[in-house]
Amino acid sequence: MDILLSDEHRAIQESVARITARFGDDYWSECDREARFPDAFHKAMADGGWLGIAMPVEYGGSGLGVTEAAILMHTVAKGGGGYAAASSIHLNIFGPHAIVVHGNDEQKRRILPPLIRGEEKACFGVTEPNAGLDTTSIETFARRTNDGYIVKGRKIWTTTAQEADKILLLTRTAKKADGKRPSDGMTLFYTTLDRSKVEVRRIPKMGRAAVDSNTVFIDDLFVPDEDRIGEEGKGFRYLLDSLNPERILIAAEAVGLGQDALMRGAKYARERVVFGRPVGQNQGIQHPLAESWAYLESAWWMTLRAASLYDAKQPCGAEANAAKLLAARASFEACTRSILAHGGMGYAREYQVERLFRESMIPRIAPVSEQLILSFIGENVLGLPKSY
């Protein structure tokens, strides 16, 4: 058993930290205040070759595993930009996985290199207003025509749809009631976000304003056959392949964000003197911070365990779900405690922790909620009856 990071892992951390160090608090505060996409950061990551870390070498990627991708995203989120930084590149890292596994050679040649070079951005349209977490109940429908499909429907919470050139889109091509299983009849496309047929409306939200979230109205969008990933009707199964990596990466990002908030809280607690001593000398301030360090560390190692199981092609559903649950809670708690250690200044934008706190809600909700994670573990690990 080897649970040490390798030299290669440490090299990833050092190289990525050198990039994040170029983007300071002023940069991220401004992106947040002005709801501006962090283009310069995105470009720096693309120029550094990081967007293709887990993509195949023959298409310009680095061909590394989820472990290395998790280390990358952990370092990105820890570097001050939190989820604004992580979400600006998140979809590139493992989002195209369904295309890597189920796309044909022509699709991979056409789709992957521009994503890896950062020349194209993609968004991911799964969630719908009337389906929520019950993904097989989506209503967006792709109707067959001679040489493709006509798509009509609505997505919600689609991240980066303001910026994206392309959309990875989950649709129904047959009604749920007509399939043997609820997941039958769902089809995945990767296609151009043609804004003459798709209206993208930004959702005003609590945090991470730099990276947009949207309602997407799709009105008779034509999608050619060559933009269908894999076989018609099997799209949901293709997506399942990338669920665990996505949970692992979100967990890694949550840990990074929480650790950044924690270190800011500890720094303030060392420096702020009240009643003639640093506030961090009081155990009421010191212990919650120390406890958060322990929770974040344990979430981090659960994340790496899930990643190494995935890379070893072993089942990792329980571990990936547990990592996401633990990391999101530890991150939220660390942000809360960091704000409290700052006292009133925790509420001031100047100290950044309120920005991180607002973002720390994201992994508790997306891409899957805590309740559904616990239901998964209850059912699949503990053998309890399915509850939904």
Ligand SMILES: Cc1cc2nc3c(=O)[nH]c(=O)nc-3n(C[C@H](O)[C@H](O)[C@H](O)COP(=O)(O)OP(=O)(O)OC[C@H]3O[C@@H](n4cnc5c(N)ncnc54)[C@H](O)[C@@H]3O)c2cc1C
């Ligand atoms: C910032 C952000 C970015 C996002 N980005 C994307 C994106 O890029 N693409 C995309 O497709 N989606 C995206 N999402 C959507 C996200 O994945 C969903 O919000 C999430 O899956 C929860 O779905 P919902 O909001 O519809 O909640 P609902 O399904 O409406 O659930 C509401 C609440 O009820 C609980 N609940 C529901 N059913 C049960 C049950 N049977 N048992 C116990 N509890 C239950 C849920 O856990 C939740 O707490 C994003 C969301 C956010 C907030």
